[in-house]
Amino acid sequence: MEMNDADDEEFGFSRNYFLAKELGGSAVKSHSKLSDINIVDEQELRAAVSNIEPKHEKEIKDLISSYKRLYPRWAFDLRCGLGLLMYGFGSKKTLLEDFASTSLTEYSAFVINGYLPTINIKQVLTSLAEVLWDQLKIKRRTPSKSLSKDQQPFSSRSVEDLLAFLDGSEDRTSEFLVCVIIHNIDGPGLRDSEIQQYLARVASCPNIRIVASIDHVNAPLLWDKKMVHTQFNWCWYHVPTFAPYKIEGTFFPLILAHGNTTQTAKNAVIVLQSLTPNAQGVFKILAEYQLSHSEEEGMPIDNLFATCRERFLVGSRPMLNSHLTEFKDHELVKTRRHSDGQDCLYIPLTSEALEKLLVEMTQ
Known part of the structure; x- marks a missing residue:
């Protein structure tokens, strides 16, 4: 009897399945289309998202405090030759930059924003x-005039030559380190296998340490066994922050929003807020120059460097180039050739948007 009951139950399941499929096929289908959805403006949608009230603030604050107590351990891992890989839900941008600014002050920090599309x-x-060469000059106190010509400029070297310089041309007994902070090493602009190989080779350089974050569930598939254990030498840390991906999400179009390829002052403010005060000062100088010289094609790089050095915003040309690289990565600043042949920097915003940007930066 028990077997017959089981057979009847199985038959009932099968019959109901095919009956549901038959009824589903004859049902009235919806004629709604995705194009019929009322799509809102992207800026309006982003503003609505930013106004969402955060929850569990106390618990999240306690969680971040527990991570900060790990800073000495993380710094020790770096001194031991390990790389730090942070994973977990939430943006880790603020956490990594706070760690670098408080616990890595004796080293030079270099930031790569992997969340940028290109x-x-x-x-x-x-x-x-x-940056590495600039630190070597400081540590060795080598006069710049005594440097051989084959060591400069780096811009004319190939990728292989640059990697060779980072890896083998320096004193391995030097105590200084350059810590490379990579936000989203699994980002769309860094997922190429060749780029990951380059980053792995950088990580294995004697005077360089990597501190990176990942967010994609399949990020570990980017690396083979050699890259993980020999080159990157990862030390994994689970650090969910539950922080919104505010900066990272700026460069990706929102679902159900009109696309807008023109960079607005509001987006620029969001990016600038994530940069250092000195970087903001450099950008402000460029913006003020562009507003007062609207008839010109841009600000010459030499003029920008001289002004920034007078205001103690940068101490060397490589430091200025580091800020400019970050501006260009975020598409805040672009370069074009002046009529006299020199390269000039300009901000791809209208004068009205630029004035609004400066006002919001001072608030």
Whole structure:
């Protein structure tokens, strides 16, 4: 009897399944289309998202405080030759930058924003080589006039030459380190296998340490066994912050929103708020120059460097180039050739948007 009951039950399930499929096929289908959805303006949608009240603030604050107590351990891991890989739900941009600014003050920090859709890896390696070379001059107290010509400029070198410089041309007994902070090493601009190989080689350089974050569930598939254990030498840390991806999401179109390729002052303010005060000062100088010289094609790089040095915003040309690289990565600043042949910098915003941007920066 029990077997017959089981057979009847199984038959009932099967009959109901095919009956549901038959009724579903004869049902009236919806004629609604995705194009019929009322799509709102992207800026309006982003403003609505930013006005969502945060929840569990106390619990999240306690969680971040527990991570800050790990800063000495993380710094020790870096001194031991390990790389730090942070994973977990939520943006880790603020956490990594706070760690670098409070616990890595004795080292030089170099930031790569992997969440940007397009990244020029050669430009990144060039800037990193300039930062490393600048630190070597300080540590060795070598007069700039005594430097051989084959060590400059880095911009004319190939990617392989830059990697060779970072890896083998320096004193491995040097105690200084350059810590490379990579926000979203699994970002769309860095997912290429060749770029990951370059980053792995950078991580294995004697005077460089990597601190990176990942957010994609399949991020570990980017690396093979050699890259994980020999080159990156990852030390994994689970650090969910539950923070919104405010900066990272700026560069991706929102669902159900009109696309807008023109960069607005509001988006620029969001990006600038994530940068250092000195970087904001450099951008402000460029913006003020552009407003007062609207008839010109841009501000010459030499003039910008001289002004920034007078205001103690930068101490060297590589430091200025580092800020400019970040501006260009965020598409805040672009370069064009002046009529006299020199390269000039300009901000791709209208004068009205630029004035509004300066007002919002001072608030």
